[in-house]
Amino acid sequence: MYYSDLELAFVIDSSLSMADDMQGVIDGLVDISQSLQAVRNSGRAVKIGIVLFGKRPFEHVALDFTSDMNVVETKLKQILEEYIAGKKSTQDPGEDCYHGLCKTAEGLSWRSSNRMAVVITDEPANELCEVYDQGLKNENIACVNRAEQLLKAAGIQTSVYTIVTKN
Numbered sequence: 231m232y233y234s235d236l237e238l239a240f241v242i243d244s245s246l247s248m249a250d251d252m253q254g255v256i257d258g259l260v261d262i263s264q265s266l267q268a269v270r271n272s273g274r275a276v277k278i279g280i281v282l283f284g285k286r287p288f289e290h291v292a293l294d295f296t297s298d299m300n301v302v303e304t305k306l307k308q309i310l311e312e313y314i315a316g317k318k319s320t321q322d323p324g325e326d327c328y329h330g331l332c333k334t335a336e337g338l339s340w341r342s343s344n345r346m347a348v349v350i351t352d353e354p355a356n357e358l359c360e361v362y363d364q365g366l367k368n369e370n371i372a373c374v375n376r377a378e379q380l381l382k383a384a385g386i387q388t389s390v391y392t393i394v395t396k397n
Contacts (some may be wrong), residue, residue, distance in 0.1 A: 233382055235275040235342040238266075239334050239386075243325050244313055245284040255350055256310040260303050267299040278302045279338045282309065283330025291337040327355035328377040331388065334379035344353035345386040 240259055248255070262266070266276045277295040282288070293305045327349060337347050355374075381388050 235277075236269075236344045236346065236357065237277045237282060237338075237340055237342045238281065239276045239279045239295075239338055239345075239347040241327075241334050241347050241349040242309070243284065243327070243330075243332050243349075243353075244282045244288075244309070245325050245353075247325070247352055247365070248313075251352055252310060256306050257367050259350075260306050263299045263302040263306070268284070275342075277342070279334075280305060280309070281330055281334045281337065283326055283333070284300055286326045286329040289326065289330040289333040291333065294339050295341075325351050325353045325355055326373075328374045331377040332373065332380055335384050335386060340384055343385065345384065347381070347386050347388045348389065 235288075242255065244252070263278060266278070267297045269276050275297060276297070278293070279291065279295040280293040282290060282292050292309060293302065296302060331347065331349065
């Protein structure tokens with residue numbers, strides 16, 4: 231493995247509230263994966279993994295790390311097709327972002343020492359919202375703490391990007 235290897239996880243909110251944004255998100259991630267192909271062609275190993283989350287226990291690994299950007303692009307397009315086909319629900323399952331991050335830390339096959347996760351969502355994490363199910367408040371706090379510990383222990387640099395849209 232090269233010193234400059236990169237493992238990049240896209241952690242994507244696939245809840246119903248993303249309906250207006252999912253096409254743009256997937257298009258942007260396809261563009262990023264195509265750009266990373268050029269980095270890979272320069273001799274640096276780049277691998278991408280994908281984790282989806284919504285309301286737990288929905289979080290799951292959609293794609294474990296691969297350096298084949300064609301596989302990444304195909305998977306992203308498949309996620310979009312499945313999302314469009316399934317968005318007929320009248321309920322938004324919510325954004326349990328930190329459960330998605332736990333799945334990212336534990337569910338992907340991390341091997342490189344250069345690790346990064348990028349979270350893409352349109353709303354604050356349910357686990358951080360006081361109005362979200364007061365009965366689960368202690369469990370939510372424990373989940374946030376667990377996610378932070380797992381990410382730190384695994385050496386995963388994490389950024390959360392919230393999409394801002396006009397309503």
